[in-house]
Amino acid sequence: MSEHGHPRRGLTDIELKVRALEAILTEKGLVDPRALDAIVEQYETRIGPRNGAAVVARAWTDSAYKARLMSDATAAIAELGYRGLQGENMVVVENTATVHNLVVCTLCSCYPWPVLGLPPVWYKSAPYRSRAVIDPRGVLKEFGIDLSVTTDVRVWDSNAELRYMVLPMRPRGTEGLGAEKLAALVTRDGMIGTASV
Numbered sequence: 001m002s003e004h005g006h007p008r009r010g011l012t013d014i015e016l017k018v019r020a021l022e023a024i025l026t027e028k029g030l031v032d033p034r035a036l037d038a039i040v041e042q043y044e045t046r047i048g049p050r051n052g053a054a055v056v057a058r059a060w061t062d063s064a065y066k067a068r069l070m071s072d073a074t075a076a077i078a079e080l081g082y083r084g085l086q087g088e089n090m091v092v093v094e095n096t097a098t099v100h101n102l103v104v105c106t107l108c109s110c111y112p113w114p115v116l117g118l119p120p121v122w123y124k125s126a127p128y129r130s131r132a133v134i135d136p137r138g139v140l141k142e143f144g145i146d147l148s149v150t151t152d153v154r155v156w157d158s159n160a161e162l163r164y165m166v167l168p169m170r171p172r173g174t175e176g177l178g179a180e181k182l183a184a185l186v187t188r189d190g191m192i193g194t195a196s197v
């Protein structure tokens with residue numbers, strides 16, 4: 001670990017072991033690398049972020065829960081059973097009509113695993129990590145979010161101590177929907193801040 005509490009650069013011992021195992025298993029014809037990619041993709045985009053989506057939907061439908069989430073996100077998220085590694089200290093930031101939040105880890109790839117699963121490749125990329133801070137509006141535009149000049153853009157730099165999750169704005173016209181249907185609308189990128197919901 002570095003002095004900032006971030007994992008050191010380069011491959012960790014675990015990553016090296018995983019790569020070695022993957023290479024050997026592939027060489028022996030025991031696994032198909034595409035099948036492994038598909039599993040990772042599942043965790044990145046589907047299984048992991050469903051937890052965060054449940055948190056968001058609960059906050060949209062239960063104002064007392066939302067108040068708890070905004071004051072102590074770690075405890076409120078744990079109420080729904082989501083806790084553990086890389087989610088020990090959670091902070092939730094709320095998008096409003098005038099504020100848009102964007103989450104990044106400028107040093108590496110800190111990410112709230114219990115609510116979002118594994119970080120996507122672009123989140124770990126050097127261009128996203130540097131440009132999200134220097135030019136957040138430009139980055140958001142590339143993700144298809146064109147913010148008005150009056151919108152206040154806030155960038156949150158995740159680190160070993162704190163992990164951020166965005167509470168997106170509840171979409172218009174969803175007043176009649178229950179928590180389950182609302183959760184289905186919430187995307188991973190919506191909770192990173194690179195998409196609206």
Ligand code: FE
Binds near residue numbers: 006110159160
């Ligand atoms: Fe990091």
